[in-house]
Amino acid sequence: MTGQIYSTEEMLKHLISFDTTSRDGNIPLIEFVEDYLDGWGIPHFRVDYEANRKTNLFATIGPAIAGGIVLSGHTDVVPVDGQPWTSDPFHLTERGGRLFGRGTCDMKGFLAVCLAEVPNFLKAGLKSPIHLALSCDEEVGCKGVRPLVAHMRDNLPKPRAVIVGEPTSMKVVNAHKSAVTFSTEVTGHEAHSSLTHHGVNAILVAGELLSEMSRIREDMIAVGDPTRRFDPPYSTIHVGVIEGGTAKNIIPRRCTFQWETRLLPTADPDYVPHRFNSFAQRLEPAMKQVAPETGIATAAVNSVPGLAPEKDSPAEHLALHLAGANSTHAVSYCTEAGLFQQIGIPAVICGPGSIEQAHKPDEYIDTSELRKCEAFMGKLAQQLV
Structure with a gap:
């Protein structure tokens, strides 16, 4: 069976043309990929995150056997x-060896x-499979990938390794930080501001909590990163959104803020929430003396596990060989790699492009990065025959 042949740039042009902003969904892009794979007789299936x-x-x-590469x-x-943007973000634009468009780097280039x-993978006559896992709502x-990860765990032959193609300039990354998002709501008691x-x-009260977070931040900086691999070289805590109050002459009854931790893979995941909640509990008695309905409530909204280096990891050995590299790296952003490791x-993680170009206006990927990734995939196919 012979399907449609695309160059990488031609395929990227199609992928970029689909506005797959997380809030809007990805079905049209998936339908295009399904039609393409059907043309080559490649079996595939969906695992929904939000139906339709x-x-x-x-x-x-x-x-369809165990031991493949995802x-x-x-x-x-x-x-x-x-x-x-200086060009249409959903139309691939080439300027000076760079391809501009939303997602070119993160991560439709990969x-x-x-x-x-795909045609070259088929032509190679693979004895061990290559699996393609295209996910949603990573950003x-x-x-979005969690139902797929669970399906793979429960229903499919176990792969030997996963290569996540986030932009690393084709360097091999074997560690990244975790990310846990929290929401804190402070309930006060309204009165006249006089x-x-x-x-x-x-x-x-929220201000006191934020001051404690600053102290936690300083303590984590002091502990630092024993491996000296991460940038920044310590676990971090960050507040992204805060809102509260009604008017300048009303004592505010409510204040909420959204915050996150990004911890080193070796860090204790309970340290920050335990210390934060312990401090909050010390504030509450004085609040409740004025009004018993007051309080502080914090909930973990989302958690992405870190990726920890694994001794003698087959994924690491394979990727280093394919990339022609002899050392690994660590990054501070998160990926689905930790979910697969779990x-x-x-x-x-190993993919074309630089994370420095991601999420920006005029996002781009160098064509030279695509060529390096193509060479990587050619070596992968030869490893599996």
Whole structure:
């Protein structure tokens, strides 16, 4: 069976043309990929995240047996709203050896290479399979891929390794930080602003909590990164959104803020929430003396596990060989690699482009990066025959 042949740039042009901003879904792009794979007789299936709106696609090239290699990448992109693009973000534009468009770097460039290489994978006569895992909603907390990961764990022959194609300039990454998002709500007690002793100011209480977070931050900086591999070289805590209050002359009853931790793979995941909640509990008695309905509530909203280096990892050994490299790296951003590691599949990150270009206006990928990724995939096919 002979399907449509695309160069990597041609495939990337198609992928970029689909606006797959996380809030909107990815079905049209998935339908295009399904039609393409059908033309080559490649079996595939969907695992939905949101029915008829957001889905994951899994395809197998070669025999459906254990020990294959998964090439994993997300199809969703971040918004372009308010960004000063100089060209249409959903039309691939070439300028000076660079390809501009939303997702070119993060991470449709990797997907374009994988898909354009399908005919070559078939021609190689693989004895061990190459799997393609195209996921959704990675940009909002690696949420969409989770049903696919669970399906792979429960229903499919176990792969030997996963290569996540996030942009690393084709360097092999074997470690990244975790990311846990929290939401804290402070409930105070309203009163006239001239009668502060009759109220509980939720914003001021939140300010005390934020001061404790600053102290936690300083302590984590002092502990640092024993491996000296990460940038920044320590676990981090960050506040991204805060809101509260009604008017300047009303003691605010409510204040909420959204915050996150990005911890080193070796860090204790309970340290920050335990210390934060312990501090909050020390504030509450004075609040409740004024009004018993007051309090502080914190909930973990989402958690993405870190990727920890694994001794003698088959994923690491394979990727280093394919990339012609002799050392590994660590990154501070998150990927689905840690989710695969949690179900017992060794994983690394290695993909074309630089993370420095991701999420920006005029996002781009150098064509030279695509060529390096093509060479990587050619070596992969030869390893599996």
